[in-house]
Structure formats: structure tokens, C-alpha cells
Amino acid sequence: MQKFLRDLTVSEVSFPHKRYVLIKLTDTQPLPPMLPGQFVEVKVEGSPSTFLRRPISINYVDTAANQLWLLIAMVGAGTRTLGTLKAGDHLNLLFPLGNGFSPMQQQGETVLLVGGGVGVAPLLQYGKVLKQQGAQPIFLLGSRTAEDLLQLDLFQAIAPVYTTTEDGSAGEKGFVTQHSILSTMHFDRISCCGPKPMMVSVARYAKQTNTPCEVSLENMMACGLGACLCCVEKTVKGNVCVCTEGPVFNINDLTWEI
Amino acid sequence: MQKFLRDLTVSEVSFPHKRYVLIKLTDTQPLPPMLPGQFVEVKVEGSPSTFLRRPISINYVDTAANQLWLLIAMVGAGTRTLGTLKAGDHLNLLFPLGNGFSPMQQQGETVLLVGGGVGVAPLLQYGKVLKQQGAQPIFLLGSRTAEDLLQLDLFQAIAPVYTTTEDGSAGEKGFVTQHSILSTMHFDRISCCGPKPMMVSVARYAKQTNTPCEVSLENMMACGLGACLCCVEKTVKGNVCVCTEGPVFNINDLTWEI
Amino acid sequence: MADIHVNLAGISLKNPVMTASGTFGYGTEFADLVNLSDIGAIIVKGTTLHPRQGNDYPRMAETASGMLNCVGLQNKGVDYFCTHIYPQIKDLDTRVLVNVSGSAPEDYAECAARINALDAIPAIELNISCPNVKQGGMAFGVTVEGAQSVVKAVRKTYHKPIIVKLSPNVTNIADIARAVEAAGADAVSCINTLMGMAIDIERRRPVLSIATGGLSGPCIKPVALRCVWQVAQAVSIPVVGLGGISTATDAIEFLLTGATAIQIGTANFLDPAVSVKVAQGISHWLDQHGCRSVQEIIGQLES
């Protein structure tokens, strides 16, 4: 897919929760085609300690409004600086990058979309697209506490949502892999995005139940274009760049111990 | 004089001219005593290419309003970033630094204060203080064009102002050292701040007319405290720090070829 | 419009801006984002005789105005390059050079021999300064003998211009430059990365999988300028300057200091189109300053 380097305009900034910022971007020209699971590399201005671009997954694409949404966890100086953007500011994006999640494999398939923390971000767009294509997405979203469950209303508008929280303040108490639907329901396949420990245990579940499973990795990267070779993941084909061969991988192609 | 490291609050930002910004700062506690000709070192936030503090001369001290004014030429990334400050922002200052201009030497003395470009900044406070002490300051201010003549109204409120512009758009055409008052009037002494070529020619005039003369230097500096030894000027006593022995020097102590 | 074409050891470049090895892939990765024809030359990533998997992840750490990497020459080997990559890039409307690395002089020589057969590759750059591989790599670049052993071996099998990429991690880079010139190098490029390290205090470990890595980015520009200055005075072959260049001003600094051409490395990660912007910026600056040709500034530093 063709990549672009553009200055987009910030049309709206909101804070679903104090540690997360949702930035809605638009452009004077139509936004290019983007696949669910692809990501962007943003240039952070005004943060002396931030040298490299920051890879951010595509949260949602509102084609009608020509808007691209980025849901960002403010964990470091770079992402905190992104949280200071105001409507009207410009943000330089290199996008769309990576391969994205698999499109629907068969009409009506049930696809479990498992997200943890800010890892839920790309699942919103993916669930929407799967639904449009005729699949039956089911969301399983986990977080530390109820207030870390992001964009719940938007997820619920698309498909059924099941949740877990570590403190039990919402949904079932515990980790996503402990949720009861995993033992009561069948899924044709699973797509997962979140902290690595979570994705590993989801991958184990998938393997045990012989369910096809893909995960979205977040290895540290510089260029996003496959040039710096820094974000490599060890796969059955050897070291490959997460930015170009991923970020989404089928667990059978990884060398995780599951 | 005791030095302080404080976060002052920006109370007002204005632009006398597109290339200059006037920042008025205040503090919750009384501002410390400051001498005319002393300077501050400001910490520039949010400018990745600006590593060091920026030395800025004290333009004016409004004791009643507990305000410190900085008149800044926006020439580089650091000073341009200072131009983006808004009322309510904080600015970290290390101040007051340096020795300042000489106080009044004798009641009623006529002191010619020669300023060029943004070098006029410290002369506003100095002229005010001399006037208060009972001297008769006279301002001779030069610039490229009329619009580069800064704070004219404020200077005129203190004492007579004579001007030159290189393009003749205001005052006499030419450089300050070509102004007619230098041949028609007598001055007990001269204080000067501006581009080095201007200060050198003023120093020549002073030497020829046996007029005591001090100049304020702007050597590149890092610490402002006499520790880094980077801002040295070659004087009759050897290399000395402009930040501690200056910025104001009597021309007889310098080794300029005049 | 000033003439910004340069001649580098007999190779004519439409402008002095090259993309540094390992920072621009094979060029094709950037084709959507920049017009490759506007780049003076592309130096494709480090190529070795045999395929290499490189080092484990993590390979990167962000630092103040720069980054560390310990990729470790991951590549599919020279034969894969010749059969799969070369056909895709041989017709690019720019110069394509190959960066060659190895673990022994013989490896370099054999790898270079196979590239010698590729008509569309006018020259190679020898990487004798990679800080991220255990055998060879930087080991060759830090001694006169080691550097000469590689250049002499390659000189026997490779019959086009050889550019030798020098390491800054030495006591006297001028000595190494003189040594490779004597051994038959046609040009030198400097500098490769500075050896550095980053620490994760929470995990109490080095950030990088092999502890140390190569530092690049604007943070090393002052060191790179000093090295180019020292080397340009020491040798009569052309010098290619690199190290933290991200603007036309940076590039002009290197040209004045004695570089015939410059390379842009890490800056490609921040702006994929930076190389063309720098080339245009050099041209614009020359016009502004009444220079008819870039030759009027190369090595014209007064001191």
C-alpha cells in the first residue's frame, strides 16, 4: 500500500482518562486507504528528549468526516507532549505502515478481538470493518481498573463486549484469559493486541483450542519502513521487521514459547 | 549581589516589532534588587535545538508592579521559542547577573546613553535610574529603519532622545557616531550597548574627545556565573569573564584597537 | 542555479548527498516518499558474503539527540543481493553503491568480487568500523594493520573505486586514513557510529541485547566534523562526510570542512525525504551566496 508523509490537522483532542489522549486528525485532501491494524509514525515537536518518531496504531477511521483517530497512552515525554496538542495544530504523520489484521476469512465467522490496556485501540477499527464485511466480531477487553476500559460505548455500538479488570471494578475480575466466555463460547479465530504477557497467554489459549490466532506486536522501532532493522522479531523465517512484516503476526509464525 | 534561581510568571507578552518580543515577568514574592546593565539567564523550554540558557539584559524594572521586563530580539530558535510564551506561563531565571553600568558620578552630570538595535534594552532602565539619581541622561539610539527603533515613547518620557537610522526613515540618516549632537554637545561620560562595530566606533569617539566611556559586551556565554570561562574578553588584566567582570567595561580596561 | 554535481573518485554524482548504509534500505522502501532520482547516491545496507541474522532484539535505544543501534549486519548475503535485489535497483536513476562487511579479509574480498560483476554498481564502501559484530567489523578499523589487510585483500578482487568507512573509535583517525589510502583506497567516508551504551535502571540491564551499540544522530555531528577535518588534512583522496547531518546547513559544514560528498543516515528515520531537501537546500544556499558551483565551498574552510 502506498505510504504518505503528510502534515495532518488536529481537529479534536480529548482525554478518555487522565493517562490517555484521543487525537482526531483530518486533512485538506482525502485520507489514504488504511487497513485495520496498520499504524502511523508521528513526529513529536517541542520535546527535547524525544528524538525518534512514535509509532501509534490506528484507532479509528471516520471516512465520512475524513478523520483519523489516534488513541495514545501518555507514558513518556514524547506521548505526554502529544497530549498538549490543540485543535488546529499540525502533526506530521508517516502512514499507513505495516500489514494490519486479516480481513474476514468467511461470511459470518465469529472473531474474538482481545485487547488489553491501550492495546484495544486498533480493535475498534478492526471490529467495525469485520462487521461491515459480514463477520461477527466479539470484543474481550481487559484492563487494570474500570476507568482504564477505553471507548466502551464505541465498542458496544459495534458488537458484544466482554470485559475483565484486575481489581474487579468492572466485568469479571482477573485477566482476559480467565474470562468465562473462553470456556463457554467457540470462536473461528482470535486477534489480539495488548501487553506481551497477555498476548502470550491468549496465544496459549488459542493453541490449546486449535483456534487460529494473530497478535499485534509493539517492538521498539525507529523508521517504520524496514530500513533500520531495529524492531525485529524472531520468527520461523528468522529475524523480520515488525514494522513491515508485522505488526500483526500469526502466532504460528512466531517463536514464542507457548 | 545575591543571585537567585526562580520561576517567574509571564504577566504580559507584546511585540514592539515583528522581530522583537517584550516579555513582562512578575513573581509572587518581591523581585530582588537589580542594577541597570545587569542581565538574566533564561531557561528555554520546548526548543530541542536550544541547549544552553540565554543571557538577556534587563530592560526595565517596575518596582511598583513588581515586574521585570525583557526585550528580546528573536534571532534564533531559542529566542523565537521565548516569543511563543503566553501570559501565565513560567520562565526560569538565573538573576541578577553581572556588574551593571556605573551609578551617577556627580550631580547633574550629562550622560550620553548610546544604543543600537536591541542594545537599547538596558539603557531604558539605566536612563530611568540616572534621572532618579539626579543626572541628566541623553539617549542616542540607532537602528536600521524607523520600525527598529524600540520603546521610543518610553525613552522620551525619561529624557531627550536623538535617533539615527541607516535608511534615514527616522532621525538623522547614518550611524549613531555620525549624529550631529556628537559635534555640538558635550557629555561628561558615555555608556553604550549595541553591535560591536558600533561600540568600537563610539569608543573611538570617546577616546578622541577624552570622554569616559563604558560599553556592555555580549560575548557568547554558558553559565553566567564565572564557572565555564567561555565568555572571556581580553582586557588589560588578561582574559576575564564578561558574565562576572562585565558585561559592562570601561573602554580603558579593554584591548580594542581604538 | 549553482552546479551541485560532484565527482567522487571518478564517480559522477548529480549532487553531493548520499544516503548512508543501513539507514535507507535498498532505496525502494522509500520510493513512495521521495523521488530517488533526486538523490546523489544510495549506499545500500551492509552486505556480507554469507547471510547474517544479526543480533537479538532489542537493537535500539533512543538517546539525547540521537540513537544507539546494534543491528549487527543482518542481511541475506551477497548472492541473494545479486539475484533478488540488484535487478530491482540496477535501473534506478541515481548511483547505487554497496556497503560491504565481513569477518575476515577473504570474506570482504570474495563478497566484493561478486559485486564487481554488477555493472550498475560503480563502487563499494568497505565497512571496517561496525561496532556491533564480535569478529571483524570494527576490529579491522581500529588498527593500521587491520584496516590495510582488508583494503589490500579487496583491492585484488575489486576493480572499481573503493570507499573505506572509518571508525571514530580510535586515538588517531588520520593514521587509519593514511593507511587505507596507502593500501589502495580511492576514498574514505567518516564517520561510522561512536560506540555507546544505554542502561535500563528498572531492569538493571543494558538496553541493547549485546550491551553496547553504535551512536548516531545530531549528537555526534561535532565529533564527525572534527574527524573529517583531521582526515581531509591527512589524505589526498576524497573524503565523504557523515555523522548527524539532517539539514543543508549541516551538509555545508561538512563540505567546507573538506568533504567532497556527504551521507545522511539517521535523519532518514525522522524524515524519509530529508536527503532531497538537503540537496535542494545546498543548491539554494549556493545561489544565495553567489556560488556558481559546490566546488567553491568544498574544503574552503578558513582557519
Place this chain on the structure above:
Amino acid sequence: MADIHVNLAGISLKNPVMTASGTFGYGTEFADLVNLSDIGAIIVKGTTLHPRQGNDYPRMAETASGMLNCVGLQNKGVDYFCTHIYPQIKDLDTRVLVNVSGSAPEDYAECAARINALDAIPAIELNISCPNVKQGGMAFGVTVEGAQSVVKAVRKTYHKPIIVKLSPNVTNIADIARAVEAAGADAVSCINTLMGMAIDIERRRPVLSIATGGLSGPCIKPVALRCVWQVAQAVSIPVVGLGGISTATDAIEFLLTGATAIQIGTANFLDPAVSVKVAQGISHWLDQHGCRSVQEIIGQLES
């Protein structure tokens, strides 16, 4: 409250934070702005046997996340220090060390001898790595022989702990560290500045009066960490880490990597109170992480 006191070659410091030579004057310049008693040690500016005027202006250039300087050891000489400065600082409630430099081993030895007589100076730091003086300075620090010649000469005249400040501008800093240890050094500090250069393209000249200068600031921290890591593994005497430290996190990185104490240099120019903030930050971090003493992290890097 964790115990952050450290013992450096027999000298007890109330905390591991020292201010680096040439960045904190004689301490007194900063007395208005920071409580000197809260600093582990102050290393006063480079002192030579005879007065030195240093290099001409300009001596400084700002760089990406750092600065270049070519002060060139401007100081009024050891006798002036003993008679005029020492009386002002001998009663400070912190450790005051003197950094000694020279143009010949005999100069170092004679200068050290006069400081040996000062009871309130518990140790000296030998600067064998100043990149900004023509004779001596770095010349000694880049060879095993040169480094040993200075240390051996001083060892004869100075009878308290000697810390030798190492240059990063070498091929193998571990070799130099082993050499000075063998010659009788009680500790090493690393790193001094990296040799660099800045260019003024409009004037077509180097920015600095002597063309090159020493690079310092956060930009060199990765190189400094690598050097401390290499040196700590090479010698059994304590290592003092410096190079781009401006936060407690930076300091902890160096301590984990093997530094017994650290020095803060260029950061003093940005925040005169940074040294105390770093000392407090180390203490806070240790408490947060359940460490009773800073000893629990010194050299505790897993790899």
C-alpha cells in the same frame, strides 16, 4: 532513608555526587544558589603550576544536546590557589578536590606537591585528557606511556589519593585505565570531553578559536556509560563516572554500570542546583526500590 554515603579510594563522601572540574568554579560562585554542604564533593577547576591565560575567545559552541569548549585551562596557577582560593574554601562542609593539569610530568608533580601540603584537600584529580591545550593535556592521556609518566611522577610527590581523569578519545580506554592503575592511581574518572568541532558556514571558519574543542553534555552520555562499563571491568580501583549526567536517573545508570561516584559537569550551567537535586533523587530512588544503601546498586548491572 537509604545510606548514600560512599567511600572513594579512602575518602568518605556524604553522597556519590561530585561537581566536575571546570564546571563549578571553586564552588563559591554557586553559594547563593545551592547549599554546598549537600554536595558529595567539589572538584575545583584545572590548576597548573604556572598561571595560564587559556585560549582566545570564542571558546564555546552550542551543539545538539551539548556544547563544545576550548577554555584551555585558564587559571592563576597553583600558588595563587594556595594563597588566595584555598583559605576561602578549606572550611566548606564538603570534600574539595583539586584538578591538576600540566605540560610535562614534572609540572604535574610540582603542582601536586604544593597541593599535598593543603590539609583540607583530601585528593587530587589528574587531568591527562584535556583536548584544548597544545602541549601535554590529552597527549598524555592517549598513550599508555604518556599516562604512566604523569602518574608515576605525581605519585612521588603526592601522598594522598590520586584520581586520574581519562580521555574517551582513544582506541582502548581499558588499556589506559590498567596502565594508570599499575602506575599507582587510586581511582579513575571517566570520561573527559570528546574532541569535536563546530563550523560557522557564513564566516566559513571554525566557531572555536583553536578550531576544535571538547564536547560535553547529554549528547555524550552513551559514550561515557560505555567507557565506564569497559573501565570498571578492567581495573580494581574505583571508577568515577561522568559525561552528560543531569538527572538522578542518569546518575543511577552510571552507578549500576560500575561507578562508585559520579560527577556532574555541563548540567551545572543549566541548573546551578542540579547536583543537590541529583543526590536527593538518588536517595529517593533507593528508598522507592527498597535499597538500604547505594552500595546495593553500584556495579550491580546484570548482563
